Amino acid sequence: MQRTAKHLRSGLTAYLMIAPMVILLGIFVFWPLIYSIYLSMHRISFYKDPAFVGFDFYKYVLTDPNFWDTMLTGLKYALFVVPTGIVIALIVATFLKNLNGRPASIMKTTVYVPTVVSSVVASIIFLFIYQDEGLANWFMGFLGVEAVNWLNSPGLALPAIAVPGVWLGLGISTLILLAAMHDIPANYYEAAALDGASAWQRMRYITLPNLKNVLLYLFVTGFTLAIQEFQLPLIMTNGGPVNATTTPNLFIFRSFRDNTEYATSFSLAASLLLFVALGLISLLIFKLVKSDKALDS
Amino acid sequence: MRHIRMRAAAVLAAVVAASAALAGCSSGSGEDDGVAKVTFWQQKFEDYQQAWFKKAVTDFNASQSKVKVELVVVPSDTWDQKLKAAQAAGTQPDVATTNYGRIVPGATEGQFAVLDDLMPASAFADIKDNVKGFVTVGGKHYGYPMLVEPSTVLYYRTDLATAAGLDPKSPPKTWAELLDWSRKLTTDKVKGMTIASNGIDLGWSSWGLQYNACGKLPIASDWSKAAANEACYKDLLDFYRTLYQEKLIPQQPKVGYPDAAPYGGGEVAMMANGSWAIGQLKNSFPQLIAKTAVAPFPSRDGDASKTTATLGGWTLTVDSKSKQPKAAGEFINWLLAGDAKLMSSFFKQSGYSKFTVRKSVDADLATDADATADPFMKIIAEKIVPQGKSEPNYPWDVSLAMGTAIESAMKGTATVDAALQTADKAINTVIEKQALAGKQPK
Structure with missing residues (x-):
């Protein structure tokens, strides 16, 4: 009896401890989500009573070729940014791991700097770099190549805005990988060295398997964030040329700004469908890259 | 315990006070x-x-x-x-x-x-x-x-026109003449002209030229079906496509259509812009006023009585x-x-x-x-405003479909025919989803 009372007391304490978070989640996540689902089934005007239309807006979004085009654009952008960013971060982290003392501190700070740069500032910096007379075209001229229309060419604009995307994410990915690398026991490498393993073999058979869970984390968070990229295309290209850089969030934002009765519910339905799509993509990555316990656990 | 209660009460009081302060700050009628x-x-x-x-x-x-x-x-x-x-x-x-x-x-x-x-x-x-x-x-x-x-007025540099062997007193009157002027005025450092080149700007700034090309906008008068896939619009898309593909306009414009900075900065010799650009030129680039002339934007067939501006x-x-x-x-x-x-x-x-x-x-x-x-005011008031038409009041998505079609043709992602077909389809989709048929206000 006394044991039960103690158990209930400790249970009550636990519920009280998590109550603030549950209440906050309820107010700021669950209620808005439920209300969004409710609103997405109505044609909304702020001057007339909303009219129930069922799943009409979901049908409109799913049959809108622009929605699918923007999803594809988001995926392509993520494919440009995430693997490239992780590979570069892995190389930089490997390099940093072998540095010691002051040079290591200076390099870590340098690599982390882009992370604290606002993406608005990064967009403006890269806008200047990509201009006709900008640094990118100066470099092309140096190589003897004709100036390139970076941001107004439908085939080049998306890779061009992916470059600042990689740059902005590089610092945090590098530091996470570096921390994970430091957690790999040194005796694994010593044993491999005794067996005559090359640098590539040590990377392939020791470093990468031990980084699997961290890489999974970087892939999942990187993909979901990259597909939702909004500021870079908004500032650098405004979604152009010919919608080549219109990511899903930019598409939803533009739909929301439209001042017809149709627009608000359409953008809500598109947002909720994007939410589902991102969940499915994360699930797919989890399935493809199965997480394991650490090898030494 | 008492201490915790007092602290909780203090926090609650602070929240209430902050809410009251915020409510006091908010404005309202x-x-x-x-x-x-x-x-x-x-x-x-x-x-x-x-x-x-x-x-x-x-x-x-x-x-x-x-x-x-x-x-x-x-x-x-x-x-x-x-x-x-x-x-x-x-x-x-x-x-x-x-x-x-x-x-x-x-x-x-x-x-x-x-x-x-x-x-x-x-x-x-x-x-x-x-x-x-x-x-x-x-x-x-x-x-x-x-x-x-008016949304579209032609501005041109009289000094550069004279230097290129063109008569500034006789500005271009047809789209073909405007292309010819643009070619003659384009040099290594200066483009012949500037005009909208992205779908959003084209969506609204080309309304006047859409009227000029076909005498109407690309939707039936009762909003029951699209009317973008018509031969007369091909000339419009060809006109924009030629300007872009022949590099007669900036390939990577730094600012949008309403901004006269490229003209003011001497990067282009002619400019399509709204009448509001005069204010910007007078305030920010006064040295250009004496070298600038304005004219009605050329029309497809040279008929000055047809509108080119909303x-x-x-x-x-x-x-x-x-x-x-x-x-x-x-x-x-x-x-x-x-x-x-x-x-x-x-x-x-x-x-x-x-x-x-x-x-x-x-x-x-x-x-x-x-x-x-004021020389500009006289020309715009007498030659452009009287021919101007009102802006359309259909949903923006219809305008955007046409703007995107023009941009696709300019940048080569679709042929002129394919771009117009896509616009036609997109406008019909807007009509269907937003139930526009018969809603055209009388």
Whole structure:
């Protein structure tokens, strides 16, 4: 009896401890989500009573070729940014791991700097770099190549805005990988060295398997964030040329700004469908890259 | 325990105090000590406009003691989302700047109050006949017009034209002649001209040229089906495509269509822009004024009587949910429909780059030596404004479909035929999903 009372007391304490978070989640996540689902089934005007239309807006979004085009654009952008960013971060982290003392501190700070740069500032910096007379075209001229229309060419604009995307994410990915690398026991490498393993073999058979869970984390968070990229295309290209850089969030934002009765519910339905799509993509990555316990656990 | 309770009480008190302070800071319309408070959202335009509105509101507030207007300047790129959020929260302004294209849909949705109940009939009698229709739905006025400004005017450098062997007194009259001028004026450092080249800018800035190409816009008159896939529009897309593909216009423009900076900075020899660009040129690039001439934008076949520009412009509207509609009407009446000299001062500050919609202001400007001597104002007022048509009031997605088609043809992602077919399909989809058929306001 006394044991039960103690158990209930400790249970009550636990519920009280998590109550603030549950209440906050309820107010700021669950209620808005439920209300969004409710609103997405109505044609909304702020001057007339909303009219129930069922799943009409979901049908409109799913049959809108622009929605699918923007999803594809988001995926392509993520494919440009995430693997490239992780590979570069892995190389930089490997390099940093072998540095010691002051040079290591200076390099870590340098690599982390882009992370604290606002993406608005990064967009403006890269806008200047990509201009006709900008640094990118100066470099092309140096190589003897004709100036390139970076941001107004439908085939080049998306890779061009992916470059600042990689740059902005590089610092945090590098530091996470570096921390994970430091957690790999040194005796694994010593044993491999005794067996005559090359640098590539040590990377392939020791470093990468031990980084699997961290890489999974970087892939999942990187993909979901990259597909939702909004500021870079908004500032650098405004979604152009010919919608080549219109990511899903930019598409939803533009739909929301439209001042017809149709627009608000359409953008809500598109947002909720994007939410589902991102969940499915994360699930797919989890399935493809199965997480394991650490090898030494 | 007591200590924890006291701390919790202190936190609660702080939250309540902060909420009360925030509520006190928030602005809103209503009545305070017998003074009607009216919120007025002005969309941010050129700097001189903000200064003019600020002074006018201060003067209005000082001129009487019954109504107090609170002016809020809202950047144009955040206007739509800010207004929508305010409407959702019930904190929308009493008075707002509204463009002509929004009057009919807004009136149909019940967004605007009928101004005939709030302003004297004499105010509406002063509006020019060709503008009355822009703010009237079902015989009632839903906005009071402030100005009109043609969306497309041709600006060109007379010195560069002469240097290229062209006669600046005889500007191009057809699209073919304009292409010829552009080719002759293009050098290594200066492009022949600048015009809109992205889908969003093209969506609205090409309305006049869409009228010019086909005599109508790309939708049936009753909004029952699309009409983009017509041969006459091919010439329009070919015209834009040639300008871009032959590199006669900047390939990576740094600014949007409404900004005259590339022309002012000497990067281009000609410019398609709205009449508002005159204000920017006079204020920021005065050295260019003597070397600049304006002309009606060339037409497809050279017929100067066909429109090449829509008449955009701004009105003030009163929200239908306003708690102080009478006071809001009084303010609009004082600002836009009152003393003609007040609006004349606005047009003077604009460098005569915008045009009045009131007969009495026209009469007042006729006595202003600067206005009558302004070479740009004369050409635009006499040759462009009379041919101008009103902006369409169908949903923006229809305009965007056509703008995207022009951009696709320019940048080579689709042939002219394919781009028009895509636009036609997209417009039909908008018609179907938004149930537009038969909704064209009469």
